[in-house]
Amino acid sequence: MNTTSDDLAPAVRSILDAAAERPGGDERVSVDARSLSDAFADAERDGRVPVIAEVKPTSPTTDGSRDDDPVELAEAMVAGGAAALSVLTEPEHFGGSVETLRRVRAAVDVPVLRKDFLVREDQLDAVEADVVLLIARFVGDDLPDLVAAARDRGFQPLVEVHSREELAAALAAGADLVGVNNRDLGKLDVDLATFESLAPEVPDRVTLIAESGISTPAEARRMRAAGADALLIGSAIMDAEGTDAAGTGGDVSANTRRFTSAESEGDV
Numbered sequence: 390m391n392t393t394s395d396d397l398a399p400a401v402r403s404i405l406d407a408a409a410e411r412p413g414g415d416e417r418v419s420v421d422a423r424s425l426s427d428a429f430a431d432a433e434r435d436g437r438v439p440v441i442a443e444v445k446p447t448s449p450t451t452d453g454s455r456d457d458d459p460v461e462l463a464e465a466m467v468a469g470g471a472a473a474l475s476v477l478t479e480p481e482h483f484g485g486s487v488e489t490l491r492r493v494r495a496a497v498d499v500p501v502l503r504k505d506f507l508v509r510e511d512q513l514d515a516v517e518a519d520v521v522l523l524i525a526r527f528v529g530d531d532l533p534d535l536v537a538a539a540r541d542r543g544f545q546p547l548v549e550v551h552s553r554e555e556l557a558a559a560l561a562a563g564a565d566l567v568g569v570n571n572r573d574l575g576k577l578d579v580d581l582a583t584f585e586s587l588a589p590e591v592p593d594r595v596t597l598i599a600e601s602g603i604s605t606p607a608e609a610r611r612m613r614a615a616g617a618d619a620l621l622i623g624s625a626i627m628d629a630e631g632t633d634a635a636g637t638g639g640d641v642s643a644n645t646r647r648f649t650s651a652e653s654e655g656d657v
């Protein structure tokens with residue numbers, strides 16, 4: 390595993406350069422985390438597809454941005470049946486912040502994932518969250534130590550992979566929450582077949598999440614049929630393309646409901 394400039398899209402190289410500079414927290418955090426697997430089980434019991442809805446104001450692959458209050462967006466996602474939320478804390482390329490995550494987590498009672506590009510242990514201490522993302526491709530040989538450091542602080546580490554090699558590294562590091570990212574961070578292409586090819590290699594004991602590129606209820610069903618315990622969905626819920634001049638976009642609650650009800654009778 391390596392992350393040389395050659396094998397990363399320029400936007401992703403820029404994200405990683407910024408991440409390397411970003412400071413950590415002043416004090417070690419200790420989190421009383423809300424259980425992600427309980428939240429998924431609750432959703433299944435209610436007949437909702439377990440969805441982690443992402444508060445993602447913008448991104449390198451999004452035209453424009455949504456400037457609505459992130460807390461209002463988060464509450465609308467929960468009203469739409471989201472089992473959990475993901476909040477970008479990366480400021481320079483995604484319009485996120487640790488303060489946004491703090492406000493969202495205080496306003497909702499579902500688990501909240503901190504979505505960022507963490508590369509050092511001290512960066513775990515920047516803000517409390519229930520789940521933290523560790524991207525196998527970016528942390529390389531530090532993955533086992535970062536998984537342990539996250540757990541020591543009370544976080545549930547979600548290890549993101551995109552290849553067989555990264556999946557093997559995640560399992561060797563003891564990950565029990567794995568996300569398969571359908572987006573190739575080398576080219577930024579999205580291919581849902583990525584999840585379909587890796588899912589059969591994942592042991593049943595692992596909670597498996599399909600990430601990125603899910604844009605219709607039919608695609609949500611496709612990922613579930615391939616073995617996804619839950620789905621991480623950002624762009625299709627934020628619907629930034631539908632934003633007006635004030636940065637206000639489509640109905641996030643209705644957008645979320647399309648996915649959480651994707652397996653309900655009558656849905657097409």
Ligand SMILES: O=C(O)c1ccccc1NCC(=O)[C@H](O)[C@H](O)COP(=O)(O)O
Nearest residue numbers: 448449450600601602603622623624625
């Ligand atoms: O979303 C991007 O443009 C992006 C670009 C470069 C690195 C990472 C990127 N996204 C991070 C994510 O993992 C997604 O925000 C998340 O999986 C949701 O994806 P989507 O539903 O396709 O918005």
